[in-house]
Amino acid sequence: MGTPVFPVGYDVLVSRLRRAGCVWAEEEARLLVAAGGGPEKLAELADRRVAGEPLEYLLGWAQFCGERIEVDPGVFVPRARTALLVSTAVRVTGPAATVVELCCGSGAVSRILARRLTAPRLVAAVDVDPAAVACARRNLADLGVPVLSGDLFDPLPAAWRGRLDLVVANAPYVPTAAMVLLPPEARRYESPAALDGGPDGLAVLRRLAAAAPSWLAPGGHLVVEVGQAQVERFQAVLSEAGLVPSAVRDDASDATAMMGRCPVGMTGRRHEN
Ligand code: GLN
Numbered sequence: 502m503g504t505p506v507f508p509v510g511y512d513v514l515v516s517r518l519r520r521a522g523c524v525w526a527e528e529e530a531r532l533l534v535a536a537g538g539g540p541e542k543l544a545e546l547a548d549r550r551v552a553g554e555p556l557e558y559l560l561g562w563a564q565f566c567g568e569r570i571e572v573d574p575g576v577f578v579p580r581a582r583t584a585l586l587v588s589t590a591v592r593v594t595g596p597a598a599t600v601v602e603l604c605c606g607s608g609a610v611s612r613i614l615a616r617r618l619t620a621p622r623l624v625a626a627v628d629v630d631p632a633a634v635a636c637a638r639r640n641l642a643d644l645g646v647p648v649l650s651g652d653l654f655d656p657l658p659a660a661w662r663g664r665l666d667l668v669v670a671n672a673p674y675v676p677t678a679a680m681v682l683l684p685p686e687a688r689r690y691e692s693p694a695a696l697d698g699g700p701d702g703l704a705v706l707r708r709l710a711a712a713a714p715s716w717l718a719p720g721g722h723l724v725v726e727v728g729q730a731q732v733e734r735f736q737a738v739l740s741e742a743g744l745v746p747s748a749v750r751d752d753a754s755d756a757t758a759m760m761g762r763c764p765v766g767m768t769g770r771r772h773e774n
Contacts, residue, residue, distance in 0.1 A: 510540060514547055521551040529556055536560055555686045563609070568616075570609040573636040577695040578687075579609035582756035583671055583726060586610060589749050589758040590669045590724045591617045598666035599718070602626040603653050603709065606695060608637030608646070610669055615644050624665075625649050627656055630692055653705075654712050666721045668713055674727050676702040702731055703738065710735075710742040710761060717744075717763035729757045 511530055518526040533546050536559070546559045557563040557578045563570050565579035566587060572578050587610055594600070596619040602611045605626035615623055623646045628634050637648040649656035675696045680688065687696065698704055706725060713723040723744060727735050732748050736759070739746035744761030751757075 510534070510543065514543070517547060517551055521553075523550070523556075532556065532560055553685055553689065555690050558690060563607070565609045566613040568609075568612060570607050570612060571636060571640050572607050573632055575690070575692045576630070576633045576636045577606035577671075577691055579607060582751075582754040583610065585749060585751045585754060585756035586669065586671055586724060586726045586758045587613050587617065589760065590614060590667055590722070593722045593724065593760060593762070594618055594621075594667045596620055597622065599624055599661075599664055600667040600669065601657065601661075601665050601716075603668060603670040604628060604672040604695075604705070605637050605648065606630075606633045606671065608640040608648065610671060611637070611646055612640055612644070614669070615646070624661065625657060627651060627653070629653075630694060632692070633695070653709055654716055657716070662715055664718050665716050666718050667724065668709075668716060668721070669724045670709060671726045672698070672705040672709055674698040674702045674706060674731065676700065701734065702728060703735055706735060707738055710738050710744065713761060714743050714763055719763055719765045721763045723761040723763075725759055727757050727759050729755075732757060732759065735759055 511534060514530040515526045518529050523529050533543060550556060550559055555578055557572050558574050561571060563572050563578050566584050570579055598618060599622045600614060601624055605611060605628045608626050611623055611626045615621060625647050626637050626641060627649045628637060629652050631650060634648050634650045641648060673696050675683065675698055677697055677700055680697055736746040739761035744763060747760050749758045
């Protein structure tokens with residue numbers, strides 16, 4: 502009984518993490534210890550962290566907008582900057598809105614929207630990656646939000662066309678050539694499909710914008726995250742799709758959200774793509 506594993510192990514762990522380049526070494530050490538696996542498990546987690554594995558995969562959860570969101574290996578880890586996507590979506594969405602999240606990953610955005618929107622009807626979250634779908638199902642189970650598997654709007658029932666007040670998505674937007682510049686944690690451990698947005702980063706967002714008008718209710722919004730350098734180009738994409746574009750920036754979190762509003766005179770059923 503009573504081997505003083507914790508104090509000794511903790512200090513050693515902090516300095517190992519610090520040497521490995523973890524900026525928040527104390528906090529990470531505290532969380533790894535609190536994960537409660539015992540000394541052997543802790544040593545294994547420390548080795549994996551020092552080798553570069555994201556802390557969130559080791560813990561099995563990420564902190565997002567004040568909540569713990571479960572994350573499975575390979576599934577996109579919710580980023581602090583995506584809080585702007587959530588607050589932007591909340592700002593433009595009225596009460597009792599019908600909401601769909603596409604490219605949902607872990608389902609983090611839906612989880613927070615469920616708290617912040619007034620009487621939302623979160624009708625579905627969608628992802629193309631089976632690992633993300635399984636993870637989002639766990640994160641959204643208690644909210645009763647169905648998580649559907651498929652590409653963008655494909656798995657939604659046709660009867661929802663023209664009826665959605667909010668379509669929110671953190672789609673992949675990293676230009677393929679910039680993938681090598683991502684932090685190694687993202688590059689080596691997250692699914693590239695969650696990050697790689699094709700030659701100019703807008704390949705998926707372009708398909709999303711083109712299809713959105715046929716799903717949005719008049720006055721409804723598509724709300725997405727982009728890189729700041731993509732604002733002008735994506736503004737043009739939204740306009741071409743018949744949506745009214747605007748952008749919101751938060752320098753502190755290096756976040757840019759963009760909206761496309763479906764004009765009230767535009768009925769979705771005119772577009773069948
Ligand atoms: N690198 C971006 C980020 O970390 C990628 C997000 C994305 O492609 N959706 O926020």
